[in-house]
Amino acid sequence: MNKLDAELSLGLLQEEGYKTVDTVEGADVILINTCSVRQHAEDKVYSHLGALKALKKKHPEVIVGVLGCMAQKDGESIFKRMPHVDLVCGTRMFSRLPELLLNIKNHGSHVLAIDEDHIVNVKRAVTYRPNFYQAFVTVIRGCDNFCSYCIVPYVRGREISRTIPDITQEVQALVSGGCKEITLLGQNINTYGKGLSGDITLGDLLSALNDLDGLERIRFVTSHPADMSRDLIRTMSRLEKVCKHLHMPAQSGSDRILSSMKRGYTAGYYRDLIAYARELMPHMSVASDFIVGFPGETDEDFRETVQLMEDIRFQNCFIFKYSPRTGTKAAELEDDVADEVKRARNMRLLELQKGISLEENRKMIGRMVEVLAEGTSKSDSNKLTGRTRQNHIVVFNGSRELVGKLVNVLIYEATDLTLHGTLA
Ligand code: SF4
Incomplete structure (x- = not known):
């Protein structure tokens, strides 16, 4: 989502005549798009901003802006901590960037x-993309779930879905420009349709896009198990694109921890969903995220996470050590798992x-993909x-x-991350 918001911001500015430059020193405007999901990401932004102080002193006319989740979360306090910052622009305001920059030029800083x-309404200049054959498309913004560890609902606001005609029109324009693969984005994509008139679901959107000539592949992220319906799994299996x-x-294999995380499902429910999906799509691949060291996570809870990982056999997983985010429910709990324990659990899951991944990838040897x-x-x-x-590299x-072309490749070798093949 951040990548796409940066791309859309850039597109808007380019429409206004701005050009990108290769070095910070060559820029009239420096914008940092930010993430708040982990403390580490925020620390990096403040460090980047600190490094810009000298440049700003030498060239006060250069505009420095902070965009995105951290801007939304920290607001005014960014000006207090970093007075040389001119603009703080939250997650739903970047579509007004040209006007905000003009405002700074004419009336000064802060x-x-x-x-x-604010409803994000960006008239997408589809030509401004890193490549012509792939594109991200936002279909729903925000999240209403409030998982106890997560800052996203606080920085990206409530769920707002775009309409199917609006999305179809954008995808059609992308396809006309040579796009073959789109990835539909939503913090919680399975609730797509909520708030739209009629009983619209993600399945309806996928069906509409599946009919577009020239579009070859449709992906969607991120799915929340509690909101993933069997109906959607059936639709997914039916649509060839x-x-x-x-x-x-x-996130965890322990029901106790899942409940404390306010995830709204059990490990058993997750297993059943995957089993159902695999019944309909035997070659489907599944990726997951896990948090280790959530407050109160015991050895037994962790063992259940290991068990889930062994049972499901994910294609790949993103594993994070828990870090409290101020303002979330979990931040009120004692962060009682020692850092070395978090690290050891993190390593254990990574190794597993x-x-x-290696065993599963080796099964691909000899196959044409x-x-x-x-x-x-x-x-x-x-x-x-x-x-x-299936998202293998x-x-x-x-x-x-x-x-930019679809080709057939015969796989002859595999590592845990990559398949190696010969063009057929
Ligand atoms: S569903 Fe995802 S984005 Fe929403 S609160 Fe939970 S973890 Fe955060």
Whole structure:
């Protein structure tokens, strides 16, 4: 979501005649888009801002702005801590960036724009994208779930869905520009449709997009187990353009911890959902997020998380050590799991997942897979890289003319992160 918001902001400014430059020193406007999910991300932003102090002193006309979740959360206090910042622009106000920058130019510094109820309405300049063959498309903003550890509902506001015609029009324009794969975005995408008139669901949106000529692949993130319906799983299995890959964070395998996290499901419910999805889509891949060291997490709770990971056999997982976020419910609980225990649990899950990924990826050897060629491989500039529908990363031989095309690749080798193949 942050990547896309940055891309949309850039598109808006380019429409107004702004151009990107390669160095901070060459810029008239410096904007930092921020994340609040973890303390570490915020610390980095303040460190970047601190480093800009000298430049701003030398060139007071340069505009320095903070965008996104941290801007929404910290608001006015950013000006107090970093007086050289000119603009603080929250998660729902970036569509007004050109006007806000003009305001600073004409009337001076310290412009605060953090209206939470503002409807983000960006007329997307579809040409301003990192590549022509893939695009993110926001379909619902905000989250109403309030998981006890999460800052997102406080910084991204309540759920607001875009209408199907609005989204279809945007995707159609992207496809006309050569886009083959779209990823629909929502903090909690399974509740898409809430608040729209009629009984609209994510399944309806997927069905509408599946009919678009020229579009080849549809992905959607992030799924919340409590809001993931069996109806949606059936729709997903039925629509050929919807990639059979699910990113559905489990967060923990312990019902006690899941309840304390206010996730609204049990580990058993999660297992049943995956079993049902795999029954309909046997080759489907599943990715998850886990938090280790949540307040009160015992060895037994952790053992249940290990068990869930072993049972489900995820394709890949993002594993985080719990860190309290001020303002959330969990921050009121004692952060009582020692850091070395968090670290050890983190390592244990990473190692376990690595082994599972390797075993699962090795099963792909000898198979032919469809890959959307994305560009030159970082590890070998003579090769290309891309992804399968199940979201495996594949490195294969091929020339740059194939970038943006769907190709078939025969897999001959696998590591835990990558499949290696030959162009068929
Ligand atoms: S559903 Fe996701 S975004 Fe919403 S509160 Fe829970 S973790 Fe945060």
